[in-house]
Amino acid sequence: MASFYGFEPNNPLFLGTARYPSPAILADAVKRSGTEVVTVSLRRESGGEGAGQAFWELIRELGVKVLPNTAGCYTVKEAVTTAQMAREVFGTPWIKLEVIGEEDTLQPDVVGLIEAARILSDDGFQVFPYTTEDIVVAGRLVDAGCEVLMPWGAPIGSGRGLNNLYGLRTLRRHFPDIPLVVDAGIGLPSHAAQAMELGYDGILLNTAVAKAGDPPAMAEAFALAIRAGRLAFEAQPIEARDMAAPSTPVMGKAFLA
Amino acid sequence: MAAASTPYEKMNVAVIGAGVVGLTCAAELLGRGAHVVVHERGPGIGAQSCSWYAGGMLAPWCEGESAEEPVVRLGQEAACWWERHAGGVVRQGTLVLAPSRDRVELGSFGRRTSHFDEIDREAITALEPDLAGRFSRGLFFREEAHLDPRKAIAALAERLVAKGGVIHFGSGVEAADLDADIVLDCRGLVARDVLPDLRGVKGEMLLLRSHEIGLSRPIRLLHPRIPLYIVPRDDGLFMVGATMIESGDRRRISARSMLELLGAAYALHPAFGEAEIIEIGTDARPAFPDNLPRLIRRGRVIHVNGLYRHGFLLSPAMARMAADAALNPQARPEMLHDLAA
Numbered sequence: 001m002a003s004f005y006g007f008e009p010n011n012p013l014f015l016g017t018a019r020y021p022s023p024a025i026l027a028d029a030v031k032r033s034g035t036e037v038v039t040v041s042l043r044r045e046s047g048g049e050g051a052g053q054a055f056w057e058l059i060r061e062l063g064v065k066v067l068p069n070t071a072g073c074y075t076v077k078e079a080v081t082t083a084q085m086a087r088e089v090f091g092t093p094w095i096k097l098e099v100i101g102e103e104d105t106l107q108p109d110v111v112g113l114i115e116a117a118r119i120l121s122d123d124g125f126q127v128f129p130y131t132t133e134d135i136v137v138a139g140r141l142v143d144a145g146c147e148v149l150m151p152w153g154a155p156i157g158s159g160r161g162l163n164n165l166y167g168l169r170t171l172r173r174h175f176p177d178i179p180l181v182v183d184a185g186i187g188l189p190s191h192a193a194q195a196m197e198l199g200y201d202g203i204l205l206n207t208a209v210a211k212a213g214d215p216p217a218m219a220e221a222f223a224l225a226i227r228a229g230r231l232a233f234e235a236q237p238i239e240a241r242d243m244a245a246p247s248t249p250v251m252g253k254a255f256l257a
Numbered sequence: 258m259a260a261a262s263t264p265y266e267k268m269n270v271a272v273i274g275a276g277v278v279g280l281t282c283a284a285e286l287l288g289r290g291a292h293v294v295v296h297e298r299g300p301g302i303g304a305q306s307c308s309w310y311a312g313g314m315l316a317p318w319c320e321g322e323s324a325e326e327p328v329v330r331l332g333q334e335a336a337c338w339w340e341r342h343a344g345g346v347v348r349q350g351t352l353v354l355a356p357s358r359d360r361v362e363l364g365s366f367g368r369r370t371s372h373f374d375e376i377d378r379e380a381i382t383a384l385e386p387d388l389a390g391r392f393s394r395g396l397f398f399r400e401e402a403h404l405d406p407r408k409a410i411a412a413l414a415e416r417l418v419a420k421g422g423v424i425h426f427g428s429g430v431e432a433a434d435l436d437a438d439i440v441l442d443c444r445g446l447v448a449r450d451v452l453p454d455l456r457g458v459k460g461e462m463l464l465l466r467s468h469e470i471g472l473s474r475p476i477r478l479l480h481p482r483i484p485l486y487i488v489p490r491d492d493g494l495f496m497v498g499a500t501m502i503e504s505g506d507r508r509r510i511s512a513r514s515m516l517e518l519l520g521a522a523y524a525l526h527p528a529f530g531e532a533e534i535i536e537i538g539t540d541a542r543p544a545f546p547d548n549l550p551r552l553i554r555r556g557r558v559i560h561v562n563g564l565y566r567h568g569f570l571l572s573p574a575m576a577r578m579a580a581d582a583a584l585n586p587q588a589r590p591e592m593l594h595d596l597a598a
Contacts, residue, residue, distance in 0.1 A: 022548035054456030
């Protein structure tokens, strides 16, 4: 299993905590999936001293690691400030860094992302950057101190799966030793399995589970798919080919008269 | 008294809290022959209760998109109850629309709900002429209704007093101080002192006034992140709501939330760009972890709480069950949780 800043989860599903029908259903989804890390957005739940305390308590009671995020931040300054607040609230150096660059696609502002990643890494944070599959950007993020990369599959909440399979495969090959997590755009367990089959180390998702008709069942489906995909990767899949290759060889076949 | 035949007549019930839950419970018990005194810490009916900021949609089927089955089923009692006890129920249904780029959201909404018709541009125009040509598809929940929460609460309180109920304002009492046979604790989020599972879910709303546009029914505007609704009221007023933020904060209204609410109104119709802002409001809804309401019986105290975003929708059913539990210690209404006294 990959190591995320020294943490080696058995289950590489990272689950977002927003927009479930209720905290009780969120808790069920976490339990049924066996997820060990949940992401929590700071900005939308805050609002004064201890105002979001009850929700924090519910998250803490889940007994899983918390990866705070800077969801909805559009500037470096905003993201850095949110990260600092999150470190204080959750007492963790982990931060899922989002610097959004475009409102319709919510795609990352990779220039701002690299700058914010450097500032936060220098400040002792362990940064999980939400980025694209661009390998040059990925290299800059590693230079900035990131030991994990989180490329998108597709725009946040779109449920489209892996938009650029070629790009994601290339990223994996360029960074064989950096833990890679597909973050955003996953809609179906088969998308998650596909990413794991490519050799990715984890999947981060929220909407696909939270907005499913039965979130706990969908969370379990994702956990199973991720396990299947990982196992398939380790089992070394065959290469696709253009022509049929008979699975039963003709040579050596017994002749039955 | 003439109708002295019910066995409950002599029961003294104290209700703490004159929000939507307290007043519906009081009305229900009074209707069943109990002697009812309501204690409200505020100076009158009003803004100290989160129901003051409610949308007033009696939309059980729409709520089924994100709420669990009991909300849809119990919510179906609401329109009749309010018609009978307060009046002012408008039965014009609910119209669910989505901007063209978010039209896929209509499909998801439809899969999670029932009791609607899929309608096209012409049908939308027929229902809401002022929206002519602006939306090409929608869902029409024709059996749903809405009311003006502030008027409904005032009418309910007025009829309660007219029928012999008593409301003490400025009366911040504790259940232990009251020597009633049964105390209904309907204090909402304030009851966190004895109900530690209760949490606040903040909502922000605004009231606009426009005479350039008229709507006959609540409109829900779907959007992947911020589904919002607009409810028409009398005198050109429109209630736009409401955010859902995991926070017990009851005071601060963020610029972002106002942007989202105003953006939704403007997306529905540009005439809202010229509307007058009459009020912006915020409060926190009381909710349990499953977002379902509960009756919690502790000896002679019954807590009625956790109605979350469904105060007007679920308080009639909860009041019915609270009255069952209050009048009959053997009763086991479905949302009841018994606790040791």
